[in-house]
Amino acid sequence: MGVPQTMLDKLWAAHEVLRRDDGVSLLWVDRHLVHEGSHHAFAKIRERSLSVAEPALTFAVVDHYAPTRGRSQIADPRIARMIDTLRSNATAHGLQLFDLDDPQQGIVHVVGPEQGLTLPGLLINCGDSHTSTHGAFGALAFGIGATEVAHVLATQTVWQRKPKSMRITVDGTLGPGVSAKDIALYWIAKLGTDGAQGHAVEYAGSTIESLSMEGRMTLCNLSIEGGARLGMVAPDETTFTYLEGRSYAPKAADWQAACADWTALASDEGAGFDREVQIKAAEISPTVTWGTSPEQALPISAAIPDPADVAPEKAAAARAALDYMGLTAGQTLEGTPVDQVFIGSCTNGRIEDLRAAAAVLRGRKAKVSGMISPGSTQVDAQAKAEGLDRVFTAAGLDWVGSGCSMCVGMNGDLVGDGKRCASSTNRNFKGRQGRGARTHLMSPAMVAAAAVTGTLTDVRPLLRGRGA
Amino acid sequence: MAGWRVHRGTVLGLPVANIDTDQLIPARFMSVPRAEGYGSYLLHDMRRDEAGELRAGFPLNTHSEVSVILAGRNFGSGSSREAAVYALVDAGIRAVIAPSFGDIFASNAVNNSLLPAKVDDESYVALEASLAKGPQDVIIDIDTRTVTVGAAKIGFVLDDSWAMKLINGWDDIDLTRNHGGAIAAFKRTRSQTAGWAWPTAKE
Numbered sequence: 001m002g003v004p005q006t007m008l009d010k011l012w013a014a015h016e017v018l019r020r021d022d023g024v025s026l027l028w029v030d031r032h033l034v035h036e037g038s039h040h041a042f043a044k045i046r047e048r049s050l051s052v053a054e055p056a057l058t059f060a061v062v063d064h065y066a067p068t069r070g071r072s073q074i075a076d077p078r079i080a081r082m083i084d085t086l087r088s089n090a091t092a093h094g095l096q097l098f099d100l101d102d103p104q105q106g107i108v109h110v111v112g113p114e115q116g117l118t119l120p121g122l123l124i125n126c127g128d129s130h131t132s133t134h135g136a137f138g139a140l141a142f143g144i145g146a147t148e149v150a151h152v153l154a155t156q157t158v159w160q161r162k163p164k165s166m167r168i169t170v171d172g173t174l175g176p177g178v179s180a181k182d183i184a185l186y187w188i189a190k191l192g193t194d195g196a197q198g199h200a201v202e203y204a205g206s207t208i209e210s211l212s213m214e215g216r217m218t219l220c221n222l223s224i225e226g227g228a229r230l231g232m233v234a235p236d237e238t239t240f241t242y243l244e245g246r247s248y249a250p251k252a253a254d255w256q257a258a259c260a261d262w263t264a265l266a267s268d269e270g271a272g273f274d275r276e277v278q279i280k281a282a283e284i285s286p287t288v289t290w291g292t293s294p295e296q297a298l299p300i301s302a303a304i305p306d307p308a309d310v311a312p313e314k315a316a317a318a319r320a321a322l323d324y325m326g327l328t329a330g331q332t333l334e335g336t337p338v339d340q341v342f343i344g345s346c347t348n349g350r351i352e353d354l355r356a357a358a359a360v361l362r363g364r365k366a367k368v369s370g371m372i373s374p375g376s377t378q379v380d381a382q383a384k385a386e387g388l389d390r391v392f393t394a395a396g397l398d399w400v401g402s403g404c405s406m407c408v409g410m411n412g413d414l415v416g417d418g419k420r421c422a423s424s425t426n427r428n429f430k431g432r433q434g435r436g437a438r439t440h441l442m443s444p445a446m447v448a449a450a451a452v453t454g455t456l457t458d459v460r461p462l463l464r465g466r467g468a
Numbered sequence: 469m470a471g472w473r474v475h476r477g478t479v480l481g482l483p484v485a486n487i488d489t490d491q492l493i494p495a496r497f498m499s500v501p502r503a504e505g506y507g508s509y510l511l512h513d514m515r516r517d518e519a520g521e522l523r524a525g526f527p528l529n530t531h532s533e534v535s536v537i538l539a540g541r542n543f544g545s546g547s548s549r550e551a552a553v554y555a556l557v558d559a560g561i562r563a564v565i566a567p568s569f570g571d572i573f574a575s576n577a578v579n580n581s582l583l584p585a586k587v588d589d590e591s592y593v594a595l596e597a598s599l600a601k602g603p604q605d606v607i608i609d610i611d612t613r614t615v616t617v618g619a620a621k622i623g624f625v626l627d628d629s630w631a632m633k634l635i636n637g638w639d640d641i642d643l644t645r646n647h648g649g650a651i652a653a654f655k656r657t658r659s660q661t662a663g664w665a666w667p668t669a670k671e
């Protein structure tokens with residue numbers, strides 16, 4: 001027996017073409033996902049008259065600029081141009097494109113897993129930081145910038161220095177109304193948005209093992225908000241059950257062989273990590289952000305902090321955040337009025353997220369306006385088959401098409417200046433959802449609770465007697 | 469990409485933590501082709517009022533000669549948008565000094581000749597104090613990994629491979645194409661040992 005290895009060690013070794021003397025590795029890329037924002041990278045390879053090295057491993061998705069209403073006629077010429085540019089790049093290089101009218105279209109990090117393009121053991125790159133989502137399957141998945149996207153297009157490889165390893169172990173049972181989103185906001189608040197900088201995070205422990213694939217994806221997705229290079233979970237029966245039969249996943253005998261290989265990916269007993277963090281599930285409550293960084297998060301029952309009481313190096317940031325967010329120190333988070341709600345994004349726009357929100361909203365009315373954008377057209381269809389769309393529309397919320405939508409507002413779905421939005425997304429940065437927009441991040445169930453009361457609200461009382 | 473070893477310029481203190489990529493360049497400007505220049509979008513909503521006019525009180529607006537920025541921890545956290553680096557580079561910025569950087573931002577920076585110079589907390593505090601009254605002349609030396617402001621010389625941390633790349637202005641695609649044989653051999657082995665890694669044809 002050799003030295004016990006981490007999952008990171010195994011995945012790294014399986015993709016390393018070579019390692020330079022300075023320790024930087026050239027890695028083989030199994031899947032490359034591109035979207036409208038990849039236009040800079042396509043321009044770079046065009047300038048040099050290069051072609052895409054492995055078109056069969058490259059998939060294009062329309063998501064960032066996807067209109068969520070009136071898709072057949074795009075009013076804004078800039079948005080139409082972005083989508084057309086992706087189309088012509090996909091055509092020119094012979095790439096499979098999930099276009100606006102494709103039943104498989106959706107947000108790139110929802111589509112990859114849904115179609116079985118995302119598999120354990122793969123190295124997956126995309127010019128988007130939330131590529132960490134795919135790590136939920138036991139893949140090495142990380143976001144890259146445009147220069148690196150051009151490099152992957154041209155060579156199907158990427159240069160990387162191996163990150164340090166970190167394991168976050170969560171044990172125990174999550175309380176009612178507490179989800180993967182809350183686990184993520186909890187650890188980011190604890191360690192800071194640069195808490196995992198330079199590290200690959202592996203999530204382990206009994207809480208993680210009992211999470212669904214949707215929950216694991218939410219958690220890995222948010223790893224980047226804690227500064228991690230990537231997040232991952234060891235593949236297990238939950239992973240295999242999710243993937244079996246998906247369009248691009250291996251079939252028949254290949255499937256059996258693949259599952260055997262994937263099972264061996266888990267970190268070996270006794271493998272050493274550079275850092276270990278232990279969390280008890282029972283410590284975690286429904287959590288909301290109050291500021292302009294994901295680390296500025298607290299349990300819903302907490303009071304908005306006084307900058308005078310926070311750590312000195314974080315006091316200025318806290319003051320600036322309260323000012324931007326229009327909040328007063330000392331007030332309770334619960335009861336803060338919101339102007340609107342949003343459920344969607346690659347963080348929390350999957351079927352389970354919509355079910356959790358619908359469980360709160362069923363038979364109730366929303367006091368504020370809001371939008372529900374399913375993470376993919378397939379999620380849209382599934383939700384409709386379950387009648388979930390009608391739960392939201394009956395509550396008075398808008399059900400719209402799939403795409404990144406109000407997570408980043410590139411398609412024009414924006415939160416107004418000074419407006420407060422309860423949002424299931426991943427970034428509460430200043431101006432993220434629109435100039436002057438005030439974003440509070442929380443789980444889909446908590447967003448639904450905010451819709452019901454028109455304020456930041458603890459979802460737990462609203463779940464009583466609902467068996468959720 | 470032109471390489472560089474030493475830069476003489478002007479450093480401005482922007483002592484704010486977590487200046488994320490959405491602040492460096494708001495998403496609404498990212499559909500612009502690079503050829504049009506990204507400099508005017510740098511920190512757009514911080515620098516400009518609702519009408520798009522430059523705010524008189526914002527230091528970057530009054531000191532157009534600035535070529536180096538000192539910023540708080542976790543600079544460039546957030547998205548992988550390389551446009552955040554383009555905005556800095558097109559505005560004439562050659563280096564950012566900070567206690568820590570978003571991982572993807574830092575590698576994007578190096579790919580565009582922008583130096584992410586990581587300093588320890590103590591040096592950060594000292595530099596911030598010396599810039600409190602306004603921008604200062606600065607000399608940055610990649611070889612010796614030093615920043616000199618007035619009489620003070622402080623060290624910064626930079627991965628050796630990144631230093632080589634900045635100094636030589638290397639382009640990875642050219643470097644990698646020299647390894648074409650190794651890549652082809654790797655692909656062959658992988659297709660034999662992990663055939664499942666290739667997507668099955670669409671049904």
Ligand code: SF4
Nearest residue numbers: 130345346404407408
């Ligand atoms: S939903 Fe938001 S975070 Fe996810 S890929 Fe789209 S813009 Fe990025």
